[in-house]
Amino acid sequence: MLQRCALLGRSTLLSALACLLAPASLAQPPSKDSSKGSIYSCTTLDGRRLTSDRPIVECSSREQRILNADGSQRATLPPAMSPEERAAQEARDRKHAADRAAQLDAVRRDRNLMQRFPNEPSHKAARSAALDDASKAMLISERRIKDLAQERKPLLDEAEFYKGRALPAKLKQQMDANDAAVEAQQQLIENQKAELVRINSRYDAELSRLKRLWAGAAPGSLGPSKAEVGAGADAAPDGKR
Numbered sequence: 027m028l029q030r031c032a033l034l035g036r037s038t039l040l041s042a043l044a045c046l047l048a049p050a051s052l053a054q055p056p057s058k059d060s061s062k063g064s065i066y067s068c069t070t071l072d073g074r075r076l077t078s079d080r081p082i083v084e085c086s087s088r089e090q091r092i093l094n095a096d097g098s099q100r101a102t103l104p105p106a107m108s109p110e111e112r113a114a115q116e117a118r119d120r121k122h123a124a125d126r127a128a129q130l131d132a133v134r135r136d137r138n139l140m141q142r143f144p145n146e147p148s149h150k151a152a153r154s155a156a157l158d159d160a161s162k163a164m165l166i167s168e169r170r171i172k173d174l175a176q177e178r179k180p181l182l183d184e185a186e187f188y189k190g191r192a193l194p195a196k197l198k199q200q201m202d203a204n205d206a207a208v209e210a211q212q213q214l215i216e217n218q219k220a221e222l223v224r225i226n227s228r229y230d231a232e233l234s235r236l237k238r239l240w241a242g243a244a245p246g247s248l249g250p251s252k253a254e255v256g257a258g259a260d261a262a263p264d265g266k267r
Contacts, residue, residue, distance in 0.1 A: 065093040066103065133246030139232065140239050149236060153229040157222060164218040167211040174211070178204050 067077045068085035076082050081103060082090060090103040107115060143149040181201050185193060193201070231251050238248060 063095060064100070065095070067091045067093055129246055132248075132250075136235075136239060136245035136248070139236060140245070143232070143236055145240070146233070146236075149229070149233055153225070156225045156229070160218050160221045160225060164215050164222075167214045167218070171208055171211045174204055174208050 063079060065077060065079060066082050066085075067075070068082050068088055068090040069075050070084050070088070076084060086106045088105055091099050092101040092103055094100050143152065178201070181197065181204065184197055185201070188194070188197075235248060235251055239245065
């Protein structure tokens with residue numbers, strides 16, 4: 027080999043170096059990484075000790091040790107779950123995911139609330155504006171009822187001519203329409219009264235939450251608001267409340 031390298035050395039220095047280094051590289055043993063592989067080991071129910079390079083079917087219901095090539099333990103393969111255990115695990119995973127999503131949503135809502143209302147005056151102004159809209163709608167209905175009362179007077183005067191007799195179809199239709207319009211406006215007023223109560227309840231709950239957030243409570247740490255709890259109770263079946 028040295029003689030051959032000497033002959034090559036006469037031609038080029040690089041060829042000689044390559045010739046001298048080649049035997050050393052060929053003589054090196056393979057690296058440990060190339061021989062790495064997983065070894066599965068377990069003991070069966072009847073006491074037999076089994077070893078394989080892949081998960082052992084006979085030990086699917088038992089714990090299996092995963093070993094390195096040098097015999098040290100790398101990890102543990104748990105027993106395969108039964109259908110019931112797998113269903114229970116999937117249910118736990120779904121609940122965990124739902125809880126996590128709810129927590130993230132609570133954090134987002136609290137941050138949005140603080141962004142909308144950085145202080146109490148801004149929240150008070152928003153409450154006043156919301157109440158003002160509902161109050162204006164109620165005033166419009168009250169004015170409409172007064173107008174309908176004025177429109178009814180000539181109809182009543184005309185109806186006096188038919189006292190004790192059946193009213194003409196047109197007159198009766200006009201009076202019935204007037205009655206229906208008054209009833210509709212009265213219902214709108216009741217709806218607006220309920221809306222005023224709802225608005226105040228919502229802003230009261232928001233203010234209570236905001237005061238704690240303004241004081242330093244972490245977003246998402248206060249639990250569901252009173253409005254959310256009430257909505258959940260309303261949505262629940264009667265037998266589960």
